[in-house]
Amino acid sequence: MSGLFADTHIHLEQYAPEEAERMLREFRSAGGAYVVAVSMNLESARRTERLARQYPGLVRPAYGFHPEQPLPSAEEEEALFAWMERRTALGEAAAAEGAPRPMVAVGEVGLPYYSRQEAAERGEALDEAGYVRLLERFVVFAARHDLPIVLHAVYEDADTACDLLERHGVRRAHFHWFKGSAETVERMIASGYSISFTPDILYEDEIRELALRYPADRVMSETDGPWPFEGPFAGQATHPSMTADVCREWAALRGLSEAEAQVVLLANAERFYG
Numbered sequence: 001m002s003g004l005f006a007d008t009h010i011h012l013e014q015y016a017p018e019e020a021e022r023m024l025r026e027f028r029s030a031g032g033a034y035v036v037a038v039s040m041n042l043e044s045a046r047r048t049e050r051l052a053r054q055y056p057g058l059v060r061p062a063y064g065f066h067p068e069q070p071l072p073s074a075e076e077e078e079a080l081f082a083w084m085e086r087r088t089a090l091g092e093a094a095a096a097e098g099a100p101r102p103m104v105a106v107g108e109v110g111l112p113y114y115s116r117q118e119a120a121e122r123g124e125a126l127d128e129a130g131y132v133r134l135l136e137r138f139v140v141f142a143a144r145h146d147l148p149i150v151l152h153a154v155y156e157d158a159d160t161a162c163d164l165l166e167r168h169g170v171r172r173a174h175f176h177w178f179k180g181s182a183e184t185v186e187r188m189i190a191s192g193y194s195i196s197f198t199p200d201i202l203y204e205d206e207i208r209e210l211a212l213r214y215p216a217d218r219v220m221s222e223t224d225g226p227w228p229f230e231g232p233f234a235g236q237a238t239h240p241s242m243t244a245d246v247c248r249e250w251a252a253l254r255g256l257s258e259a260e261a262q263v264v265l266l267a268n269a270e271r272f273y274g
């Protein structure tokens with residue numbers, strides 16, 4: 001697919017359908033190549049799948065269970081995994097025909113860093129073990145089907161995720177909107193994992209420093225839309241075209257031209273999700 005930049009992490013199904021349609025049209029005319037649409041749970045996955053069917057190639061779907069919410073019931077969990085199994089089976093048929101794949105990655109999955117912080121502030125504890133067990137099941141699924149995995153795992157949670165990835169031999173891991181200690185960053189670089197930058201690369205010092213340190217061949221652009229941003233984006237609805245701003249800012253930080261940065265970031269996304 002032609003284009004200059006990709007939004008490698010967006011919750012497209014959380015926008016109203018007409019808004020998603022308008023945004024995708026604007027994204028294409030601004031030079032957008034494609035979006036990777038992640039899912040929150042089975043209901044969200046069904047909506048993501050409808051979007052992927054509606055915009056083949058432009059919307060590349062990922063399915064999983066977002067960790068910043070209560071754990072699913074055993075029935076819900078089984079239904080989600082059964083549904084994902086069927087998507088991977090369809091994927092083999094699609095690949096044989098050269099059609100867009102019905103599932104490009106497992107995601108969004110991970111560990112509940114922010115929910116844990118909030119629980120601690122209320123003086124409560126979170127059932128961490130349940131989340132780790134569920135994440136491990138997704139990692140095993142990714143390994144078995146040779147799929148990339150999209151992780152929500154920041155700070156110390158990223159180390160737990162790295163342990164699971166190593167245990168099951170998963171090498172294609174995308175830690176979206178990653179933040180973490182210098183030690184964790186070094187570990188992830190050594191493992192060859194990818195990260196992505198959101199529009200906060202324009203104004204968050206922690207992210208700008210990470211952009212200078214992380215290898216240029218392992219970074220991508222994303223929005224995590226509809227999550228809202230601050231700085232120059234305050235008050236604006238998050239739009240996949242904001243990845244053009246991410247490219248521009250990463251280029252400035254790394255001393256590249258905007259065109260060079262677009263080529264690098266899109267090639268990284270293509271290698272990971274293509």
Ligand SMILES: [Zn+2]
Pocket residue numbers: 009011038108224
């Ligand atoms: Zn997300």
